[in-house]
Amino acid sequence: MTGEQNEKPGRKPRVRDAEATKARILEAAKKEFAKKGLGGARVDDIAEKAKANKRMIYHYFESKEGLFQTILEEAYLDIRNAEQKLHLEDLDPRAALEKLVRFTWEYYLKNPEFLTLVNSENLHRAKHLKKSEIVKASSRKLVNMVSSILERGVKAGVLRDGIDPVQLNITIAAVGYYYLTNRFTGSIIYERDLMAKDALEQRIQFNIDTIMRIVAA
Amino acid sequence: MTGEQNEKPGRKPRVRDAEATKARILEAAKKEFAKKGLGGARVDDIAEKAKANKRMIYHYFESKEGLFQTILEEAYLDIRNAEQKLHLEDLDPRAALEKLVRFTWEYYLKNPEFLTLVNSENLHRAKHLKKSEIVKASSRKLVNMVSSILERGVKAGVLRDGIDPVQLNITIAAVGYYYLTNRFTGSIIYERDLMAKDALEQRIQFNIDTIMRIVAA
DNA sequence: CAGTTAACGCACTAACCAGTTACTTCTTTT
DNA sequence: AAAAGAAGTAACTGGTTAGTGCGTTAACTG
Numbered sequence: 001m002t003g004e005q006n007e008k009p010g011r012k013p014r015v016r017d018a019e020a021t022k023a024r025i026l027e028a029a030k031k032e033f034a035k036k037g038l039g040g041a042r043v044d045d046i047a048e049k050a051k052a053n054k055r056m057i058y059h060y061f062e063s064k065e066g067l068f069q070t071i072l073e074e075a076y077l078d079i080r081n082a083e084q085k086l087h088l089e090d091l092d093p094r095a096a097l098e099k100l101v102r103f104t105w106e107y108y109l110k111n112p113e114f115l116t117l118v119n120s121e122n123l124h125r126a127k128h129l130k131k132s133e134i135v136k137a138s139s140r141k142l143v144n145m146v147s148s149i150l151e152r153g154v155k156a157g158v159l160r161d162g163i164d165p166v167q168l169n170i171t172i173a174a175v176g177y178y179y180l181t182n183r184f185t186g187s188i189i190y191e192r193d194l195m196a197k198d199a200l201e202q203r204i205q206f207n208i209d210t211i212m213r214i215v216a217a
Numbered sequence: 218m219t220g221e222q223n224e225k226p227g228r229k230p231r232v233r234d235a236e237a238t239k240a241r242i243l244e245a246a247k248k249e250f251a252k253k254g255l256g257g258a259r260v261d262d263i264a265e266k267a268k269a270n271k272r273m274i275y276h277y278f279e280s281k282e283g284l285f286q287t288i289l290e291e292a293y294l295d296i297r298n299a300e301q302k303l304h305l306e307d308l309d310p311r312a313a314l315e316k317l318v319r320f321t322w323e324y325y326l327k328n329p330e331f332l333t334l335v336n337s338e339n340l341h342r343a344k345h346l347k348k349s350e351i352v353k354a355s356s357r358k359l360v361n362m363v364s365s366i367l368e369r370g371v372k373a374g375v376l377r378d379g380i381d382p383v384q385l386n387i388t389i390a391a392v393g394y395y396y397l398t399n400r401f402t403g404s405i406i407y408e409r410d411l412m413a414k415d416a417l418e419q420r421i422q423f424n425i426d427t428i429m430r431i432v433a434a
Numbered sequence: 435c436a437g438t439t440a441a442c443g444c445a446c447t448a449a450c451c452a453g454t455t456a457c458t459t460c461t462t463t464t
Numbered sequence: 465a466a467a468a469g470a471a472g473t474a475a476c477t478g479g480t481t482a483g484t485g486c487g488t489t490a491a492c493t494g
Contacts (some may be wrong), residue, residue, distance in 0.1 A: 018471065037340055040256035043452060053473055056452065118402055119336050123254055126401035139406040166407050167423045170396055177399075184343035185335055189356040190357030190383050206384045213430040233441050233490055260482060268441050275483065 024050040029057075030071050034113030037120045040067050062193045068120075069128040069170050073135060074143065075117050080138035088145055093153030094212070097172075100146070101211050105176040105204050115181040120157055143169055153215065176208040239277050241267040246274075247288050251314055251330030254337045255285050285337075286345040290352060292334050296324055297355035310370030311429070314389075317363070318428050322393040322421050334397040360386060370432065377434045387429065392424040 025111055028050035032041045043064050047054040061067040086103055088096040106114060129135060146165045153159025179186065179194065187194045194203075245267035249258045260281050264271035278284040303320055307315040325332060338346055345351060363382045370376025396403065396411065404411045411420075 021471080037254055037256055040340075042450090044450090053471090054452090055454085055474090056472070059471080064452065087306055116340065118363060119340070121338070122399050122401045123257070129402055129405050130267060134403065136408065140408070143407065164419070164423070166409070167420065170403065170407070170420075171423070171427060171434070172391055174391045174395030175388055178395050179387055182335060182339050182394075184339045185346055186387065188343055188346050188353060190360065190387070191316065191353065192383070202381070203384065203387075206381070206388070209428065210388060210431055213433075214427055216430075236461065238441080259480090261480090270441095272443065272484080273441080276441080281482065364475090 009062070021050075021052050022055055023059065024073060025052050025057055025067070028052075030075070030113055030117075033068055033071060033120065034116040037116070038065070038124060065128065069131070072117055072121055072128055073132050075111075075114050076129070076132075076135045077138060079111075079114060080135070080142060082107060083142055083145075084138075088149060093149050093156060094150045094215075097146075097153075097211060097215060098208055101172050101176075101208050103202065104172055105207060108176050108180050110198070112180065115175055115177060119181060137165050150215070151215075158217055159215045163215060168211075171214065172211055175210055176204075180204055229291040235277075238267075238269050238273055242269050242274055242277065242284070243288060243291070245269075246284050247292070247330050247334075250285055250288060250337065251265055254333070255282070255341060256337075282345065286348070287333055289338055290349050292331050293346070293349075293352045294355060296328075296331060297352070297359060299324060300359055300362075301355075305366060310366050310373060310376055311432075313366045314363075314428060314432060315425055318389050318425050319421065321389055323329075324425060325393050325397050326417070329397065332394060336398060359405075367426075367432070370434075375434055376432045380432060385428075388431065389428055392427055393421075396420055 025046065029041070029046045032046045033051065036042075041064075043054060043057060046067075050057075053106060057064075058065060061070055083100070083103065086099060088100060091099060133217055143165055146169050150159060150163055150165055150168070154161045183194045242263065246258070246263045249263045249266065254279060255257075258281075260271060260274060263284075264274055274284060300317070300320065303316060305317060308316060360382055363386050366386070367376060367380055367382055371378045383427075400411045410416060
């Protein structure tokens with residue numbers, strides 16, 4: 001009566017764990033949406049891979065689209081958060097930009113789901129992302145960061161003036177994103193394995209060089 | 218046999234016209250696949266919009282995937298063919314590259330289906346494109362063209378040496394492709410209408426500038 | 435013009451799929 | 465210890481979807 005049901009105090013052998021189940025669903029759904037897209041993913045498959053009952057998905061996320069929206073928002077917040085952790089404001093302007101180019105490339109490389117999720121969201125004309133104010137806010141921070149790097153660089157005379165930070169941001173993403181999201185068709189079109197170790201190294205060098213040439217004073 | 222069956226020579230009032238039906242199916246399917254992706258497109262919808270019977274799709278293209286493969290191949294051949302018609306070999310190296318950057322941008326802008334079809338194909342790990350030898354051959358021509366432009370430019374002293382034509386090609390595509398395929402999420406993230414007339418003009422200028430800086434001697 | 439071929443269409447099916455109903459089991463609260 | 469509520473499950477539903485069987489009709493051939 002006083003607690004002798006549980007012989008090992010301090011341990012919680014909970015069979016039921018809402019947070020853990022939720023996390024398993026999110027993880028499984030991210031992989032599934034990334035692999036098949038929003039339309040191609042199957043709720044039953046997600047439930048199975050999450051080792052959760054399908055009913056739980058509807059319990060926690062209301063609908064398939066609700067689940068997708070949650071995952072998409074988390075994905076954006078994750079990359080924006082990782083960018084903030086680079087502390088680019090502490091580096092000199094040129095080094096800061098190089099670090100951002102390298103980070104963006106490596107993030108896409110390590111998190112290819114991000115690319116597919118964004119593609120899927122654009123196929124749906126960004127209807128889910130539209131609703132997210134927090135993603136907008138965290139993106140604004142990134143643009144401001146690049147903006148201030150450019151300003152510092154111009155003042156120090158190491159970067160040229162008149163560059164639109166949004167265009168630069170888009171281009172930094174573009175040169176990595178395109179290469180990686182189209183790695184399958186690209187490997188056929190260009191008749192070389194774009195994902196081979198030396199091909200990847202060659203590409204990141206080319207991208208850093210490209211961005212540096214854009215901003216050079 | 219003498220031609221008197223048809224009172225109006227040069228006109229074919231055929232009720233049954235295999236070629237026309239096939240063409241209508243292809244056109245409708247391209248739009249549908251572009252809008253919904255391979256997984257999201259519905260064969261019934263394609264048939265309806267093509268004003269053809271669903272049975273005809275299976276008669277001409279065997280399966281939904283067979284239809285997709287035909288459309289994808291046609292799409293690639295169309296852009297590769299249009300590129301050849303630019304006759305870049307007749308222009309001086311710098312003008313040739315600028316023309317290619319501008320063409321690529323405008324092609325994507327006028328044929329947004331191309332972007333979505335390629336995205337969809339990459340979601341399926343290029344399994345359909347793999348089978349197409351003719352697409353490989355026509356892509357090779359493009360790389361060779363850029364390669365020879367670079368060579369001419371180096372000889373003339375107007376372009377720098379040591380640029381990998383494949384990396385350049387990829388980058389020319391990337392700076393336009395990324396901007397346009399992600400126009401929906403991009404317009405939210407960057408809090409501006411990326412498809413506004415002046416935004417588009419600003420972007421193509423930025424892209425030309427970017428490519429010119431990459432190749433500058 | 436009879437016979438053959440190819441274009442076309444109706445109506446069906448077997449599988450699939452997002453979402454739900456109705457229920458059981460576990461945990462916490464009082 | 466009993467009530468309350470949350471976590472979890474299985475089986476089902478109504479609608480959808482890729483793909484087909486089979487019959488019909490138009491166009492071409494000899």
